[in-house]
Amino acid sequence: MGNALKTQDLANYRRILMSLRARLCGDLDRMTDEALRRESGAGGGGGGHSTMPLHMADLGTENYDQEFTLGLIENEQLTLELIHEALERMERGKYGQCAECGTSIARPRLQAIPYARHCIRCARMLEGGE
């Protein structure tokens, strides 16, 4: 079935992971900054311009609250960790293998989630089914 990843595929996923990581790092910096500023800048009566990341801009400033930002930061940190792990697995030549059962993770899944740690079956099992 040719499910094994070729060197070229690996290089491709590596590039995707690296750019994802770079983007997430940038987002995290901006969001942490924003959240901290809001925390310490109470009583100012709302700042002037906003430095929100692009993808949050359409949520509107009014219903944008700190808790939401912190949730996002947590989420992105988790994703960052998964990306780190994926890159590490790549170094060890284990990329694309399920951490649970060792089978190859299906290619469409890797394309959707390049930092996926488990095959779809194990992921469903571990997450209690989605």
Ligand SMILES: [Zn+2]
């Ligand atoms: Zn598995």
